[in-house]
Amino acid sequence: MEINFLALLVAAVSTLLVGFVWYHPKVFGTIWMKEAGMTEDIMKTRNMSLIFGMAVFYAFLIAMTLQFLVIHQWGAVSMVGGDPALAKPSYANFMADYGTVFRTFKHGLLHGFIAGLFLALPIIGTNALFEKRSWKYTLINGGFWIVCFMLMGGIICAWA
Structure with missing residues (x-):
């Protein structure tokens, strides 16, 4: 199998789209700003190009890892x-029979949900505990990453 870098990039950029909706003031943005101790004045002093660029870079790293969780054929x-060219003929037969099994958006969504719930949320929750953040902060940020992992997993599994 080859890595589909375009699928990973699209999955990474999808986090920005989710973020624009998720953190919009009419969705969770106002609550998040309050819980994070953030103000619009503080946001205006930030280098948003750098922030968005690094956010996509980090999301790309997540996408690189998610592909191994959502695409069973990587196993x-x-x-x-790691080199199919050196594999025994049974590998080619296996891939001929099962190479596209469970390669759907829906299946990637499921595995993205599992990864978000059992990886992203506990990481954010642990940081929030030590930072003395509220449960609202944890659920808003954890929920964001669960949704992002789902969308990324769906894109990667269906397209890669």
Whole structure:
């Protein structure tokens, strides 16, 4: 299997689109700003180009990892040492039979949800505990990443 970098980039950029909606003042933006101790004046002093650029870079790193969680066929590739050209004929037969099984947006959505719930939320929750942030802060940010992982997983699984 080859890595589809375009699918990973689109999945990474999708986090910005989710963020524009999720953190909009009419959705969770006003509550998030209050819980994060953020104001519009503080936001105006930030280098938003750098912030958005780094956000996409970090989301791309997440996408790189998510592909191995949402595409089961990567497990078969790892079983043959990562180089299908060196694999036994049984690998080619296996991939011929199962190479596209569970390669749907819906399946990626499911695995993205599982990864978001059991990876992203606990990480954000742990940081929030030590930062003495509220449960609202944890749920807003954790919920954001669960939705992002779902969308990213769907894109990657269906397209990559």
